[in-house]
């Protein structure tokens with residue numbers, strides 16, 4: 001019999017989840033709940049499929065990455081509770097929480113800085129009140145509430161603009177910048193929009209830490225740094241030998257005059273609460289900007 005903890009994962013084929021699974025495959029016995037699994041597809045909105053997949057397994061933790069993550073697609077579904085964004089993000093989370101309670105498993109929910117309205121001048125902390133301004137953020141904030149109100153043993157980990165050093169099918173913020181720079185299609189980069197990049201290999205270690213130490217509560221698990229799009233794009237280009245001088249400045253305030261979809265002006269979060277108790281150190285973003293292309 002394996003001594004490893006059994007950890008169930010939703011969204012384990014996605015940008016963030018797949019890196020956690022590959023980095024920690026020696027540490028845990030993973031049970032995958034994947035909607036695109038060719039043999040046993042599991043739709044997280046169907047509790048019977050979830051329970052059938054977890055049947056007879058001593059699951060210690062469920063790490064819930066699966067989500068409808070297309071923010072513009074979600075915006076087009078605003079208010080539609082039968083739409084995929086609400087169904088996957090809210091109802092899917094509800095059935096995963098029910099499964100975790102049934103199995104007495106820790107529930108680790110992956111959430112987002114988009115639960116905030118983006119008007120704060122400073123870094124967002126865990127005591128700031130969510131006030132999402134678009135449907136993706138609203139569904140993720142509702143999912144957090146489901147977790148906090150219904151799960152017996154829960155963690156809400158919020159991240160922002162996750163990226164990884166290896167190239168992946170779903171393009172992250174750094175690979176998008178580098179590809180567009182190469183093609184000459186990079187839009188002017190906002191100097192008045194701020195975010196907190198999340199280095200996925202560090203975040204994978206944070207998830208492992210929440211399982212190892214049986215943490216509970218809300219944690220901001222981005223880098224804890226604040227970057228403007230323009231400064232970030234220049235630093236990324238510099239770190240990867242691309243032409244940073246060709247990057248033009250743009251302004252979110254100007255862009256918003258022509259966009260129907262609202263954008264948060266600032267999603268940078270403080271990670272002080274996390275780093276005070278974490279048993280390893282997060283990388284500085286400027287030291288982990290070099291990526292494979």
Ligand SMILES: NC(=O)c1ccc[n+]([C@@H]2O[C@H](COP(=O)([O-])OP(=O)(O)OC[C@H]3O[C@@H](n4cnc5c(N)ncnc54)[C@H](OP(=O)(O)O)[C@@H]3O)[C@@H](O)[C@H]2O)c1
Nearest residue numbers: 011013014015016035036043044065066067069111112159
């Ligand atoms: N990416 C970001 O910028 C970002 C920022 C902040 C927070 N987050 C959060 O981080 C988490 C992971 O994001 P990500 O970018 O890694 O996501 P992703 O690459 O878009 O992957 C989402 C995963 O969810 C799965 N999924 C969707 N609907 C499902 C359903 N009904 N049943 C089972 N699985 C389903 C997808 O499965 P298939 O691939 O098989 O369809 C996919 O594996 C999400 O909770 C997201 O909200 C992401």
